Every structure is written in C-alpha cells, then in structure tokens.
Amino acid sequence: xxxxxLAIIVICxxxxxxxxxxxxxxxxxxxIFGLIFGLIYLVISGPAxxxxxxxxxxxxxxxxxxxxxxxxxxxxxxxxxxxxxxHIPYSKKERFINCxxxxxxxxxxxxxTIAMACFLTLEGLFxxxxxxxVKIEEDSAYCLYLLGAIYVLGAFIYSLVxxxxxxxxxxxxxxxxxxxxxxxxxxxxxxxxxxxxxxLVAASVNFAENDKNKNKFTIDEMPYGRATAFISxxxxxxxxxxxxxxxxxxxxxxxxxxxxxxxxxxxxVYISEKDKDDIEIPIEGLWNIxxxxxxxxxxxxxxxxxxxxxxxxxxxxxxDLDILSEKLKEMNDISLAMAQEKVxxxxxxxxxxxxEKSVDSAQxxxxxxxxxxxxxxxxxxxxxxxxxxQNAHIYNDEVKNLMNGASGHGYAAEYGNxxxxxxxxxxxxxxxxxxxxGHQKLHGADRNVNGVNIQTKYYKSASESIGAVFEHKQALYxxxxxxxxxxxVPRDQYNQAVQExxxxxxxxxxxxxxxxxxxxxxxRKGHFTYTQANNIALAGSIEGIVxxxxxxIVCSLPGAGITFALSFASAVWHGQDIKEAAKQSTLSGLKxxxxxxxxxxxxxxxxxxxxxxxFAPKIPVGETGKQVVKSFGxxxxxxxxxxxxxxxxxxxxxxxxxxxxxAVKLDKIKGRQVIGGAVTAVVVYGPDILKACSGKIxxxxxxxxxxxxxxxxxxxxxxxxxxxxxxxxxxxGAVGSFVAKKIMDNFIEDxxxxxxxxxxxxxxxxxxxxxxNKEEFGExxxxxxxxxxxSKVLQAMxxxxxxxxxxxxxxxxxxxxxxxxxxxxxxxxIEQGMQLLLKDKTVA
Numbered sequence: 051x052x053x054x055x056l057a058i059i060v061i062c063x064x065x066x067x068x069x070x071x072x073x074x075x076x077x078x079x080x081x082i083f084g085l086i087f088g089l090i091y092l093v094i095s096g097p098a099x100x101x102x103x104x105x106x107x108x109x110x111x112x113x114x115x116x117x118x119x120x121x122x123x124x125x126x127x128x129x130x131x132x133x134x135x136x137h138i139p140y141s142k143k144e145r146f147i148n149c150x151x152x153x154x155x156x157x158x159x160x161x162x163t164i165a166m167a168c169f170l171t172l173e174g175l176f177x178x179x180x181x182x183x184v185k186i187e188e189d190s191a192y193c194l195y196l197l198g199a200i201y202v203l204g205a206f207i208y209s210l211v212x213x214x215x216x217x218x219x220x221x222x223x224x225x226x227x228x229x230x231x232x233x234x235x236x237x238x239x240x241x242x243x244x245x246x247x248x249x250l251v252a253a254s255v256n257f258a259e260n261d262k263n264k265n266k267f268t269i270d271e272m273p274y275g276r277a278t279a280f281i282s283x284x285x286x287x288x289x290x291x292x293x294x295x296x297x298x299x300x301x302x303x304x305x306x307x308x309x310x311x312x313x314x315x316x317x318x319v320y321i322s323e324k325d326k327d328d329i330e331i332p333i334e335g336l337w338n339i340x341x342x343x344x345x346x347x348x349x350x351x352x353x354x355x356x357x358x359x360x361x362x363x364x365x366x367x368x369x370d371l372d373i374l375s376e377k378l379k380e381m382n383d384i385s386l387a388m389a390q391e392k393v394x395x396x397x398x399x400x401x402x403x404x405x406e407k408s409v410d411s412a413q414x415x416x417x418x419x420x421x422x423x424x425x426x427x428x429x430x431x432x433x434x435x436x437x438x439x440q441n442a443h444i445y446n447d448e449v450k451n452l453m454n455g456a457s458g459h460g461y462a463a464e465y466g467n468x469x470x471x472x473x474x475x476x477x478x479x480x481x482x483x484x485x486x487x488g489h490q491k492l493h494g495a496d497r498n499v500n501g502v503n504i505q506t507k508y509y510k511s512a513s514e515s516i517g518a519v520f521e522h523k524q525a526l527y528x529x530x531x532x533x534x535x536x537x538x539v540p541r542d543q544y545n546q547a548v549q550e551x552x553x554x555x556x557x558x559x560x561x562x563x564x565x566x567x568x569x570x571x572x573x574r575k576g577h578f579t580y581t582q583a584n585n586i587a588l589a590g591s592i593e594g595i596v597x598x599x600x601x602x603i604v605c606s607l608p609g610a611g612i613t614f615a616l617s618f619a620s621a622v623w624h625g626q627d628i629k630e631a632a633k634q635s636t637l638s639g640l641k642x643x644x645x646x647x648x649x650x651x652x653x654x655x656x657x658x659x660x661x662x663x664x665f666a667p668k669i670p671v672g673e674t675g676k677q678v679v680k681s682f683g684x685x686x687x688x689x690x691x692x693x694x695x696x697x698x699x700x701x702x703x704x705x706x707x708x709x710x711x712x713a714v715k716l717d718k719i720k721g722r723q724v725i726g727g728a729v730t731a732v733v734v735y736g737p738d739i740l741k742a743c744s745g746k747i748x749x750x751x752x753x754x755x756x757x758x759x760x761x762x763x764x765x766x767x768x769x770x771x772x773x774x775x776x777x778x779x780x781x782x783g784a785v786g787s788f789v790a791k792k793i794m795d796n797f798i799e800d801x802x803x804x805x806x807x808x809x810x811x812x813x814x815x816x817x818x819x820x821x822x823n824k825e826e827f828g829e830x831x832x833x834x835x836x837x838x839x840x841s842k843v844l845q846a847m848x849x850x851x852x853x854x855x856x857x858x859x860x861x862x863x864x865x866x867x868x869x870x871x872x873x874x875x876x877x878x879x880i881e882q883g884m885q886l887l888l889k890d891k892t893v894a
Contacts, residue, residue, distance in 0.1 A: 098169035105165050106158075114753055117794070119161045126171035128202075128209035129164045135213045136160060143224045145796070147231045149352040156220070163216075167209045174201025230351030233337045238383050240392040246333075246384055247292055247316050253377040254295035254314065263311065263368035266297040280313050284320055284330055291317040297368055312367045317388075319374065321367050331360055331378075334388035339375050346371055348378075353389060409814070412835040416806050418624050419840070422617075426638045428788035429616040431759060433639070435766020435783030436609030437646030438730065441653070444601060462586035463508040463576060464496050466593070467538060469601035470577040471499050493526045495535055503529055504574060506538040508583050512546035515539045516554065516573075523559050534560050534572050540580040548573050588684050589658040595651065602650030606643040612780050614639035645733050652729045657722040659691070660684040693721035700724075734759050745849045747801055754798045762787030805844040805853055809835055812857040816865060826868045833864045 109118040123133035137160045144153045177198035181191035247269075254268050267273060269292075277293045294316065298309040301324060313320040319331040335353040339346065341364075350358035364371050378385075387393055464480070471478045479498040481491075495503035505527040509515040519527050519537050527535040539547040551573050552566035560572060578586065578593065585591035617638040621631030663685045697719045700706055706716035735756055742752040762783045769782020813835050822830065837843050843860070850856040 098166055098173055101169040102162055102165040105169075106162065114757075115161065116796075117757070119164050122168050123164045126168040126205065128171055128205040129167040131206075132160075132163055132167055132209045132213060136216050137164060140216075140220070140224060143228055147224075147227045147352065149227075149355055152352055152356050160216075163209070163212045167205050167212075170205035170208060171202055174198040174203075174205065177201060227352060230337055230349075233386065234351070234353075234389060236386060238386045238390060238392060240394055241384060241387045242394045243292075243316065246393065247294060249381060249384065250294040250314060250316060253380075256373050256377065257295050257297070257314065257369050260370040260373055261297050261368050263297045263299055265299060267295070269294045272296060276309060277313060280309055280311070280322070281315075281320060283308070283322065284328055286318075286320075286330075288315070291315040295369075299368070312369045319378075321362065323366055326366075329360060329362060329366070331362070333378070333381060333385050336378060336385045337382070339379055341375070346375055409810070409831070409835065412831055413810065415836065416840060418626070420800070420803065422621050422624050422626065422634070423841075424788065424791055425620040426613075426617040426634065427758075428762065428784045428791065429613045429620075430638050430642050431762030431787040432616075432766065432780040432782070432784030433606075433609035433613035433642035434645050434734070435763055435769065436612070436777075436779040437606040437642060438649065438763070438766065439769075439779040440605035440608065441602070441646065441650045441726075444605060444650070459580075459584040459587050460506065460508050462594075463538075463540070463578060463583040464506045465601075466583065466586045466597040467506065467577050468497055469597045469604065472604040473600045476500055493528070495527070496538075503527075503535045504538050505535045506576070508540050508576070508580055510580065512539065512543035513550055515543055516547050516550040520554065520559055523557065525554075525559060525561055528561065533562055536572060536574040538574040538576050540578065540583065541576050542579040542581075544573065544575040585662070587658065588660050588662040589655045589687050589690075590662040594658070595655065598651040598654040599647055601654075602647030603643060605650055606646035609646065609780060610639040610642040612777075613642045616784070649726070649730050649733050652733075653722070653726040656687070656689045656693075656725045656729070659687050661687040689725065690721055693724040695721075697721045697724050730763075734763065741845075745851065746845050747848065750798045751801045754794045754800070757794055758787050758790045761790030801848050802841065802844045805847045806835075806840070808853050809844070809847065809857045809861075812854060813861055816858065816861045820865065820869075822868065829868055830861070830864045833867075834861050 105118075105122070106115075109115040119137075120133070123129040123137065140160070141157075144150075144157070147153070175198060177194045179198075180194050251269050258266055258268060272293050273296070274288065274293070276298060277296050278288050280296070280298060281288060281293075292315060293313060295314040296311070297313075298311040301308045301310060303324075310322045310324050312322075317333060319333075321329045321331070331348050332350070335350045335358075336348055337351055338349040340349070341347065344364060346362045346364060348360040348362070350360075352358075362371065367374075468478050468480055476499050481495045481497055481503070496506045497504050505519060507515040507518050509518060516537065516539070519525060525534045527537070529535055537547070537551070548569045551560070551569040554560055555563050555566045555569055558564075563572070576583075582593045585593040586597055588594060614635045617635035618631050621634055622628060626634075661684060701717050701719050703711070703716075705711045706719070711717055738747065738752050738755045738759075741747045742749060747755075763786075765786020766779045766783030768786075769778040769780070772778025772781065817827070817830055847853045847856045847860075
C-alpha cells in the first residue's frame, strides 16, 4: 500500500516537472519564433517603417500632413487603391460628422497605411531598378527582380488586408455617427423653457401612476429643499433648471442623512442608488435610446467631441424606465432644440429683438469680408502674375543683358526713353529686338513712338551722334516711304545736334528735305543726357532706379487695373458699401502695383553687371575743350556675378540636360532668371515669413498662404498659354490661387476664422450677463465683434499668444467703458425715490 502511494506521488511529481518544463520549452520556442519573425519583419519592412515615421514627423512639423499624404498616395498603385477605397470616402464622412479630435487617431492610422503601402512599393521598385543602376551579374539581377516583385506584391496584399480590416472595424461606427450628424442638422422649431416644462409636467403624471415608491412629488407639491439637497450630490443646483417630478427614498443607513431615488428636471433625469454611481441623463442631445433584456442605453453621439453613452439597469429606479424612456423619445425634438441652442428664455426673448440680430450681423459681416478678401487676394495674385509676365517680356525681349555690354549706355538710353514714354501714356514699340535671321534689322528703327520710327544715337558729342546716321554723305536710317527717321540724341546735345542736322540738309544728305529750318523734324530730344544714360546702365544709380521703377509701374498697370475692377465688383456684389468697396479695391490694386514694380526694379538693378561706386573719381565722358561731362565710376556687381555662376552650374547639370530639364528650359537659364526668382520669392513670401517669425500668424497659416501664392504664380505662368496678353496670366493666376485656397481650407483653418470664433464665444459669455439697452449693446458690438478693423484686431489677438485672455480683456474693457457712462445711483436719489413713492396715493 505504501509503495502504491509513493508511486503515485512520484508520478505526480514527474508529471508536474514535465508540465513545468514543457511549458517553459513552449514559451521559449514561442519567444524564439517570435524573435525570428520580428527580425524578419524588421528586415523586410524596417526601411518602410522608418520612412513612414520620418515622413509623419516632417509633415506634422510643417503642418502639411493632409495635403502631403494625398500627394504620397499618388506615388504607388497600392496606396492609391487604399486612398480611393478608404481614405477619401471616410475622410468625407469625417468632415460631415465634424469631430476632428475624435477621428484624429483614425486619420493617423489611414495616413500610416498610405505611407507604408507607398514605401513598400518604392522599396520593391528600388530592387527592380538596382541592376540597371549598378552592374550586377545576371543571376543576382534575377534575384533582385524577384525580391522587388515580392515587395510590390506585398504592398498590394498589405493594402487590401488593411482595406478589409478597416471596413470590418469601422464601417458600422461611421454609419452610426453619420446618422447622428444628420439628426443634429435636422430643422427644428424654437421652443421656450415654459413649453418644455409643460411637456414634462404632463409626463410626470404617468411617472407618478407607475412609480413603485409611495413617497413621490409632482411640481405642485415639490419639496424644493429636499430636491436641492438631492441634486447637490450631482454637483448641480436648481438655479438653472426646474424640478418637475421627485421620487426620493431615505437611506437605509441611519447614520447617512441622504435620500436616494429619481429627480426629473427641465434639463435632466437624475438617478441615485445606494452603493452605486450616481447617473445623470441629460435631455439635451439625447438622440437615440435602445434596450436589451436588462439595460437601457442612452446615446448622445459625439456631442461633447467624444462618444457619450449612458447605460442604466432597468431596476435602477422605482420609476418605470419603460415609460421614462418612451417619454424621452417623444421629446426628441426638444433634445435637438436644446443641442441647437434654440431654447428661448424670458430674459432672452426680451433682448433677442436686437442682440441676436447684432451678433448675427457681425458674424455675417465677418464672413462676407472673408469671402471678399479671398477673391481680392486671388485677384491680387492674378494681377501680380500678369505683371510678372509683362516684366518677363521686358527682360527677355527688350533689355536682355545688352546694358552689360561695351555699348551699354546706348541700350540704356533706348530702355530709359521707352520707359518714360510709356509712363507718360505714349504707345511704344521696341523695334531694336525685331530680328531678322537672328540679327537686328540692318538700318532698322530702334523704337516706334505713336507711329513714328526713331533711331537712338547716344555718342559723346552731338557731331558724333548725328554723324553716326550718315555714311558717305548718305542717310542710313530711312522709313518705308524713303524719308529719314527721327534721330534721338542726348538731351544736353539737342541744340547742337539740330545745327548738325541743318548742315546735313544744306549739303543734300537728307532725302526729300531741302529746308534747314526743318531740321527739328529729324532730331528728337531724348529724356536723358549722355551722362544719365551712362548712369542708367549702372546698378544703384538714381537714374537707373527711377527708370526701373517707371518701367515696373507701367508693367504692373494692366494687372493692377483688372485687380481693382474684380475686387470692386466682388465687394459690391457681396453687399459692401460702395465707398468701402472702392477703398479696399484701390488697396488691392496698389498692392499689385507695388509688388510688381518692386520685383521688376530689384531684378533689373541686381541684373546689371556694374554697380555704381560713388567714392571713385568721376570719369570724363564729354568733348575735351568744349564741354566736360562726368559719369560715376563703377565696380563689378558681385550679386550678378554670383547669379551667373549659379546659373552656369544649373544649366550644365545632368538634370538640365535631361528631357525634363530641357522641357522647363533649365539648360538655358541665365543669372537674371536666378535673380528674378529669388526676388519674386522674397517679395511674395517674405511678408508672411516675417509675420510668422513675429508671431502674427501661425506656422499653419504660413504654409497655407505659401501654397496658395505658389499655386497662383504657377497658374499665372500656365495662363500665358492663353493667347490674350495680360488677361491669360490674370485668369491663370486668379483661378490657381482661388482653387488652392478652397482646397487648403479643407485642411487648414485660417487664423482669422479661428480667432473670430473665440472672440464671438467670449462675447456671448461676457456681454450676455448684463442687461444692456439697444444703444449700449450696439456700442459694444461696434468696438468688439463688429470692429471695422477686425483683421488687425484678430492678428493682434493671435500674436498675444493667449487669444482667449486677449478677447476677454478687450470685451471687458468695452463693457466697463459702457457701464461707466451710466448715471450714478446716489443715496440722495434713493431717498428721493422713496419719498415720491410714499406720497403716491395710488400705492396701496
């Protein structure tokens, strides 16, 4: 017997040891296999995971996540399939449901899936492309091709699995909250607090009839003290809600002076049970009630920004919960009216005649200004694009780099005289670049002003300037009818040049002319002297800057004019005052003119290869012994030299020599284009960058503005394909900017819109506490949410770093200012009132 017992004990011990060892071995094997699988997974997916995390961090830092992931999804077919099957449809649902914070984790999951599918695909394509990049043996190449194919196939499988898993886990959730959002958007009539109370009082009769508790009270016999004590345990009081039904039950613990039970008020149902959590069922926002065998569930959707669902056991209250639930279902419209803030109070009704209209008017005015501002800004970008197209025409077709050559002062004279003639309203054509077989027309006109052909000759002396148009006593520059062209000479040489022309006429060198008195018909006084022409060719000279500004203004005028017209029309069509519309549209036109002229002037100045040196000795350039004229010295312009080097490196790069590079003309890029691009970037993006650095706008707003501006400039460049000068660029720029703004609005909310929301909320919280008359209320509105300089106020509000506190301080200051203007109530006035009251015999 003892042996049997010992044998059983040994068997049990051995079995226990085997079980323990076996369990340990299984765990060890499981851990080893898990480690191996994890290592394989890291090796295969590690690069894609790393790229996904880096991409997420960078896009989050730059505030361009939504936009960036859309672009990334276009880089591979698996990610594009996921984009179309999941990301786009569910993003639309999220925008409709409109609870960003709740859906943020789900959006992050979708973005990471897009990134992983994309980077896995790119990893596979890299392996496929590797044999052609690096010389690899044929057998190894096949292995890489196979590995690449596996990665690409894996990306497809990954994407399809994620699509299936997403729909399985989320489809029902999104449908549920979509229905909830549709409910919140239903039209519902406004209801008064008195009507709500009346419905609940009627329902309380049914509560009382079916209540198991003998100790119950309706509104007519309500013990307010006990009801107040009961609701205090919920952290509430009866100041803002009226009790209509109360079913209390004293605690079974004699040492506890507390009542449990159910309290129904005009805002909530409060249920309290001993040793259980207190439950509050608000009427506001309660959109769905459903039950099973044991519980009732009260669903509030995402009213608070996250799911709110209250579960209640059917035995939790002496009140019949079937009847309570049925009555709450019947009050669905009341619940929605509460959620939409369509419940009127006696005090609210007294003020709504002007308060709501004033607040709504301020909101409408702000929305209108935002819409007009969007259109005006789009028009400004279009106008600037049109100005840049005109600038490019002057750069490329007229000026080129000719002022940088040995005869730069001559080309500078043509350029300067063209600019001034255009600025003074003359019709000017530049004919110097009207080429034949790649060369300037032999003996052709340099320019044409109001139909008159002109040959510009700027030499050191009048005799040289006039002499240059004759050869072997024959005039070289003739019109089509055989008459001589006008010869434009330096302003300071004009009188002497006329005399020289008279001599030529007397000797019969001017075709068809015999009267020397007509010499003035053939000599034109230039707008600049010989010295000034030399200085125009130098960067930094007063003459050069004035001419560049003049030409820049001329180039900007068509775009500025159209911008003014579009902005004015938009403002008027949106109901703005004509005077205000004219003011804003003029400002838009001036912005276009100023930016376009600034870009042109800076580009032209920096594109000259010589810069003025005011400290160097002046150089004599006139006729010795007759008239000594001196011009400034100069040095090489380092910016132009540097830009030429950069352009040279770009044009000789492998990218420039590729098909893409040749298509965008990178192989022909010049230093002036490098300078022009840099200047344009500074003028267009610089103001927003400075605002962001000074805290006036957010990083998100900077990204948004830059994206919109870039789209506008690209649109303007594409618009040049429309065969209508100025208008094509204007349309392309305005449409590109406007469309980009609307797209970006879906991803990034404007600072101004966000700040105004805060301002409006604080206004309602503060101002509605006071009983202001119509005039007082209007004064506060005008100084706060209706401020005519609202854009500046909102910018300062953001810059403060604490917008809520800024809004509070601003509104409170105005409230106190209005209150301080009220008549002071003194003790004498109170005594006087009492005496008048006592004397009034009608008072009983």
